[in-house]
Amino acid sequence: MEEVFVNIGEIKVLTQEGRLVAVGLGSCVGLILYDALAKVGGMAHVFLPTNRKGGDNPHPGKFADTAVAAMVEQMTALGAQKRRLKAKMAGGSQLFSYGASVMDVGRQNVEALQRELQTAGIPLVASDVLGSRGRKLIFDVGTGQVLVFVIGQEPVEL
């Protein structure tokens, strides 16, 4: 089965079958959109809530406020219908403890994506976010199954 890795800032879309995989989600969030009827599935590996530093943004998947719209566009082009899309997401953790130095980017990413999904009218049906552990996310587009992996723990179905 085709396995497609979704690196930081990327959006990948598959139809009918194959797996989308995001590795090493710390403060990043893996966002999944799925049209179960058309079997069109997409994953974005979101890095930051917004492009605060400005400049060109060749990677809409990198930022929460551009990822959702770009994903919807790519997915509808492959036959998905926006009104049928459902969302799941995982990530947004705060791995570092003690130091106050790392801003809570994970939480900001999660909150920004929740807002964007609401604005787009896409229901968020499941999420495994925040906390202090890194995650790996696997989405089987053929079956719709989503698994979340954490080091030293059994995978959890989302």
Place this chain on the structure above:
Amino acid sequence: MTYDRKQDEFRLDVLKELGNIGAGHATTALSRLLGNKKLTLVVPQAMIVGMQESMGLCGGPESLVGAIYIRVSGGLCGHMALLLPFTSVQSLLGYLLGATPQEFSDMELSTLQEVGNIVVTSYLNALAEMTNTVLYPSVPAVAVDMAAAVWSSILAGAEVADYITIVQTGFQTDAEIIDGTIAFIPDEEDLAKLLEALGMGEL
């Protein structure tokens, strides 16, 4: 900020030398902490890498690492991290605490934090001396998790753009018990300031 290639190479050479001296201090500090265990410095590298490329700097993306992160402010702003493969974390803590840890409680984490603090601040001291600036390290933050998750969280905190200027150095014991990577990411705006402080600003 844009550079032409020749400038790039020259500036990277300067940063590499800076890394060499900084990491030399850091290695001496770590060696003292380990009762004068002999540590060899790995020749530092200064590079401009894409974000995805940089994910491979600390081993496989899913390998377990210990990381200490410090935000640097003052005359130069940037980010410093010490990344250690899990086996190195275990030997380091085993050496310092007298037993190889099976799990990570506050005791192990705060020991790791202190090791990182000593190593990173000695690197910073060298940097401050050379650039004649005052640098303030933040309280060190510590994490033990998947390499890519840890590293990407650091980059997100640094809000890096697509490319990162990074100075990377490491050290090894002769028995190869401990190896690690020190990464210094100067803020993009401060990179010019850093080079200027070293007398390279006009190039």
